[in-house]
Amino acid sequence: MVDVILPCLNEAEALPWVLTRLPAGYRAIVADNGSTDGSALLAVEYGARVVHVPQRGFGAAAHAGLEAATSEVVCFLDADATLDPRQLPRVVDPVLAGTSDLVLGRRRPVSTDAWPLHARWGNAVLAHRLRRRTGARLYDLGPMRAARREHLLALGLEDRRFGYPLEMVVSAAQAGWRIGEVDVDYLPRAEGSVSKVTGTWLGTLRAVRDMSRVLAR
Known part of the structure; x- marks a missing residue:
């Protein structure tokens, strides 16, 4: 069994x-x-385990899900239907096989409207800084990712905002982890849906700011 952690804030439609x-x-x-x-009641109806996280922040939700998980290998996945859960084995299988310690899904847009320019810009800036900082050949911050639960907890991740995914990669690289990247499809959001992290230029700049603080530590 593999636990899939889905940080969630108002994703009832997805x-x-x-x-x-x-x-x-x-x-x-x-x-x-x-x-x-x-969203929480709906998740229960569809058979999911729900963990209520009162502390606001993407990192707070993601880490609470990690602490609640019990499987040896865990995945992280956005709950907004921009990533197809059927592709989770692409990031999980190398971890299960022991060939990688952390695998990120590199988003490949299936259409021109799947990834707005400002969000793509923010990701490119941070990925470039990440490569310079860690030497890891990564080109996406990979919201679909997998690793062993106990190893992730041992990293002692502290960020509880948008910097959490980046802190995970930086800490893993510093610990000598084998970090891999595989292609996954990136789908357009449902009509009227906007990302809570990078849905606007302001949101993108805020995410870049939070993550840049992680890189500057």
């Missing part, structure tokens, strides 16, 4: 699609970060 596409042997843990649209 959750049914995500939860019904989990492969056999994958178990959803929805880390609800204060949703007001019924």
